[in-house]
Amino acid sequence: xxxxxxxxxxxxxxxxxxxxxxxxxxxxxxxxxxxxxxxxxxxxxxxxxxxxxxxxxxxxxxxxxxxxxxxxxxxxxxxxxxxxxxxxxxxxxxxxxxxxxxxxxxxxxx
Amino acid sequence: xxxxxxxxxxxxxxxxxxxxxxxxxxxxxxxxxxxxxxxxxxxxxxxxxxxxxxxxxxxxxxxxxxxxxxxxxxxxxxxxxxxxxxxxxxxxxxxxxxxxxxxxxxxxxxxxxx
Numbered sequence: 361x362x363x364x365x366x367x368x369x370x371x372x373x374x375x376x377x378x379x380x381x382x383x384x385x386x387x388x389x390x391x392x393x394x395x396x397x398x399x400x401x402x403x404x405x406x407x408x409x410x411x412x413x414x415x416x417x418x419x420x421x422x423x424x425x426x427x428x429x430x431x432x433x434x435x436x437x438x439x440x441x442x443x444x445x446x447x448x449x450x451x452x453x454x455x456x457x458x459x460x461x462x463x464x465x466x467x468x469x470x
Numbered sequence: 471x472x473x474x475x476x477x478x479x480x481x482x483x484x485x486x487x488x489x490x491x492x493x494x495x496x497x498x499x500x501x502x503x504x505x506x507x508x509x510x511x512x513x514x515x516x517x518x519x520x521x522x523x524x525x526x527x528x529x530x531x532x533x534x535x536x537x538x539x540x541x542x543x544x545x546x547x548x549x550x551x552x553x554x555x556x557x558x559x560x561x562x563x564x565x566x567x568x569x570x571x572x573x574x575x576x577x578x579x580x581x582x583x584x
Contacts, residue, residue, distance in 0.1 A: 391570055400576060401576060402476075402574040402575060402577050403514065403559065403572075404574070405571060419573075450513060450514070454570045457563070458519065459516070459570065461513040461514050462513065
């Protein structure tokens with residue numbers, strides 16, 4: 361499983377509250393990614409990182425921010441959660457171009 | 471940006487038959503095409519990939535073909551088994567450009583009927 365963990369694995373929060381999801385890797389990979397998965401949309405890239413403090417936007421970045429202060433941790437923050445952000449969030453790492461996914465976080469915004 | 475279309479969205483086959491899932495991509499610069507299998511409630515798992523310098527790759531019962539001219543690639547599963555039932559995603563990226571960003575198709579739900 362490429363040494364990737366995500367926390368929390370499940371979260372229920374209320375509209376308007378801030379939420380931070382954590383992705384942790386143990387194998388010193390340079391590239392890390394956050395995706396969201398919704399029925400009928402497949403996997404869509406939110407943000408990605410290509411090194412400590414180096415991040416860039418993906419296809420669906422509005423309403424999300426990220427930070428990477430250490431190689432092993434990539435954080436995804438929803439500053440003010442909305443119901444449209446109810447989804448399953450997957451973190452991934454890239455190893456020689458191949459991407460491997462974490463176990464996912466199911467987020468419900470009520 | 472890249473756009474990946476995947477067909478069919480659902481596919482049912484009898485156990486032992488073959489299954490074929492097709493994807494098209496729009497960016498002629500894309501050169502890396504992975505396939506993922508996702509079982510219910512689990513993470514996507516990389517099952518096979520192909521790079522643009524080859525036209526076909528096989529791994530036991532799974533094969534992927536690539537037609538760069540037509541910009542399409544396909545996943546072939548032979549001798550299907552019930553454990554092949556899952557959602558399959560294709561993806562495309564420009565490998566070597568630095569970010570290795572993947573653009574995914576919307577998935578195919580494969581059901582193998584015993």
